[in-house]
Amino acid sequence: MTTLYLFVFAQSHDEFRLPELSSVAELNGIPYTLPLKPEDRDPTRPFMVIGLGKEDHAQILARRCILIKFVSVYEFYGQGSTYEELHAANRASRPLWEKFIPDTSFRFLVTSYNHKIPQSRQREVIESFSYMDFLGPINMKNPDITCAVLEEYFDTRGTTRSKHQGDGNFRQVFFGRLIEEGTARNLIVKFDVKKRSYFGNTSMESEISLLMANQTLASPGKIVYDPFMGTGSMAYPTAYFGALVYGSDIDGRQMRGKDKKSPGVIRAATQYGVASRIVDLCTFDVTHNPWRCGELFDAIVTDPPYGVRAGAKRLGRKRELSDRQRQLCEEHRMNPSSDDQPYIPPTRPYELSHLAADLVLLARYLLRPGGRLVFFLPTVTDEYEEVDIYTMLCEGMEVIANSLQDFGSWGRRLVTIRKTTSEKYPSPTFEPIHEPKVDHVPAHKDFREKYFQGFKPKEERGASKDSSTTPV
Amino acid sequence: MVRLITHNLLACHVKDCNTNNFPLEFKDAQIELRETEFNPEFVRGIIPKLEWKALVDTARELGDTTLPLELPEMLDDDFLKNLHHVLLEIHVEDGVMICANCKHVYPISNGIPNMLLAEHEIG
Numbered sequence: 334m335t336t337l338y339l340f341v342f343a344q345s346h347d348e349f350r351l352p353e354l355s356s357v358a359e360l361n362g363i364p365y366t367l368p369l370k371p372e373d374r375d376p377t378r379p380f381m382v383i384g385l386g387k388e389d390h391a392q393i394l395a396r397r398c399i400l401i402k403f404v405s406v407y408e409f410y411g412q413g414s415t416y417e418e419l420h421a422a423n424r425a426s427r428p429l430w431e432k433f434i435p436d437t438s439f440r441f442l443v444t445s446y447n448h449k450i451p452q453s454r455q456r457e458v459i460e461s462f463s464y465m466d467f468l469g470p471i472n473m474k475n476p477d478i479t480c481a482v483l484e485e486y487f488d489t490r491g492t493t494r495s496k497h498q499g500d501g502n503f504r505q506v507f508f509g510r511l512i513e514e515g516t517a518r519n520l521i522v523k524f525d526v527k528k529r530s531y532f533g534n535t536s537m538e539s540e541i542s543l544l545m546a547n548q549t550l551a552s553p554g555k556i557v558y559d560p561f562m563g564t565g566s567m568a569y570p571t572a573y574f575g576a577l578v579y580g581s582d583i584d585g586r587q588m589r590g591k592d593k594k595s596p597g598v599i600r601a602a603t604q605y606g607v608a609s610r611i612v613d614l615c616t617f618d619v620t621h622n623p624w625r626c627g628e629l630f631d632a633i634v635t636d637p638p639y640g641v642r643a644g645a646k647r648l649g650r651k652r653e654l655s656d657r658q659r660q661l662c663e664e665h666r667m668n669p670s671s672d673d674q675p676y677i678p679p680t681r682p683y684e685l686s687h688l689a690a691d692l693v694l695l696a697r698y699l700l701r702p703g704g705r706l707v708f709f710l711p712t713v714t715d716e717y718e719e720v721d722i723y724t725m726l727c728e729g730m731e732v733i734a735n736s737l738q739d740f741g742s743w744g745r746r747l748v749t750i751r752k753t754t755s756e757k758y759p760s761p762t763f764e765p766i767h768e769p770k771v772d773h774v775p776a777h778k779d780f781r782e783k784y785f786q787g788f789k790p791k792e793e794r795g796a797s798k799d800s801s802t803t804p805v
Numbered sequence: 806m807v808r809l810i811t812h813n814l815l816a817c818h819v820k821d822c823n824t825n826n827f828p829l830e831f832k833d834a835q836i837e838l839r840e841t842e843f844n845p846e847f848v849r850g851i852i853p854k855l856e857w858k859a860l861v862d863t864a865r866e867l868g869d870t871t872l873p874l875e876l877p878e879m880l881d882d883d884f885l886k887n888l889h890h891v892l893l894e895i896h897v898e899d900g901v902m903i904c905a906n907c908k909h910v911y912p913i914s915n916g917i918p919n920m921l922l923a924e925h926e927i928g
């Protein structure tokens with residue numbers, strides 16, 4: 334039997350909300366139903382009524398979904414665009430709440446979204462529920478049950494209004510009984526980059542890292558790999574959710590930091606109590622990788638180099654070596670030193686659309702069937718088209734989520750791809766030139782150049798630089 | 806780190822080094838033992854990915870003789886615990902890994918192996 338629950342979502346990263354809910358539900362084997370009307374599952378709205386088979390399931394979701402708010406999950410009794418409608422619905426829900434009539438202690442809360450309700454009307458609202466005839470004592474501090482009325486107002490930011498102006502002109506009002514406080518948002522503070530013992534200018538903010546970790550379906554017994562590990566931002570929440578993690582990077586110093594003794598990534602993992610779940614860190618160019626076989630990982634989670642700050646590189650070079658460089662190469666050959674020594678192998682730039690297509694091919698090889706690739710793709714907002722994502726896909730790999738984080742003229746898309754095939758594929762060759770499978774140039778092609786030209790429309794691309802947020 | 810599970814999953818990847826390029830040989834290995842939580846499902850699940858002989862030989866070289874030469878048919882708890890220990894709790898912190906075929910030397914420092922190739926090795 335399905336029971337309806339009212340969920341309160343954080344107003345943050347709207348497009349990530351339903352993909353996260355779907356991932357956490359899949360991970361825990363939780364069937365759920367979304368509202369039928371599109372406007373009722375609009376992720377820009379704070380409330381959503383979701384059907385679940387068990388109350389336990391609501392708890393599991395509230396404890397793992399980063400985008401579910403603190404005071405957040407209610408057994409749903411009714412909603413309406415007026416109080417008449419709400420009360421009619423609530424009367425019809427009587428079988429759900431009549432068990433609380435005889436002797437349950439209770440309190441009523443009246444809250445709102447995008448508005449502040451004056452105290453006098455809060456009292457009126459509570460009195461309008463007197464037909465429920467709860468006989469137990471009112472207890473504001475420690476009641477057996479908390480019932481809440483939640484009024485949703487349209488966003489009026491940017492307009493000047495007096496304090497309670499528009500009171501009562503809500504879009505929708507909801508009513509239910511509080512059953513669970515979402516705790517997952519506490520993790521955003523726990524994994525705060527600024528409080529981490531090791532981070533760098535490529536570190537990913539904690540909320541996004543957590544969302545990415547949820548997209549991987551991280552849980553005990555799984556192995557997850559980040560081939561552009563850097564300072565390891567996604568490894569920590571992924572390991573915290575129980576998975577074992579591998580990381581590699583072309584530049585060992587990104588994973589080590591300055592401390593000569595213990596690698597930075599291990600120090601940060603120790604701070605979170607997950608050091609033993611970082612299986613290993615390796616230094617190599619992912620386009621020349623030493624993995625002995627495929628189908629190793631349950632997920633690959635990564636933030637590929639965009640080519641702006643943490644430039645995309647690969648081994649090899651376009652131009653001839655200077656004598657000095659040739660000598661260095663020779664020295665390295667005769668006497669290989671560890672990766673924290675000054676020798677840095679020659680690298681050449683790696684264009685983003687090639688890198689993205691290569692990453693999908695690599696994931697198809699390295700993921701076990703059903704495994705997921707979760708990664709960010711930066712893109713030019715005005716030029717992006719849905720088909721861009723498909724220019725990098727290959728057979729056996731299917732996009733299951735694609736959520737935009739919008740920074741204005743540019744943005745980045747968190748893409749989740751599932752390996753749907755159980756065929757065996759060879760390791761990709763990383764040939765520099767890809768024949769485009771689709772006759773289409775994606776907006777993320779030459780992202781670095783577009784970035785430094787300030788994302789001008791195609792016709793007027795010149796040489797000036799944008800001053801907005803810098804992609805890393 | 807380098808744990809033996811990792812050692813068992815990495816091969817020499819120098820261009821055209823395709824035979825006898827696995828397993829890499831440890832030299833001057835500095836070993837540390839570190840406890841890791843035991844997850845029998847994980848250990849069971851990774852077995853099909855392992856090169857058994859290479860694992861047993863490497864473990865023995867490093868002084869652990871708990872694994873049988875042949876993968877047993879019955880995977881009882883004692884066996885899984887030994888395998889868990891060999892795969893995840895033996896860490897090579899410093900030393901080198903050498904390819905038996907092309908002799909490329911992969912150095913390990915503070916537990917991180919440098920698997921980067923030089924320019925003439927990538928073709």
Ligand SMILES: C[S@@+](CC[C@H](N)C(=O)[O-])C[C@H]1O[C@@H](n2cnc3c(N)ncnc32)[C@H](O)[C@@H]1O
Nearest residue numbers: 535536561563564565566583584618619638646
């Ligand atoms: C955007 S950063 C990743 C940041 C990371 N998520 C963190 O938390 O710090 C990209 C990383 O990719 C690495 N990189 C660039 N080209 C590479 C390649 N061909 N193979 C492996 N790593 C590469 C860079 O050294 C850099 O650390």
Ligand SMILES: [Zn+2]
Nearest residue numbers: 817822904907
């Ligand atoms: Zn070799």
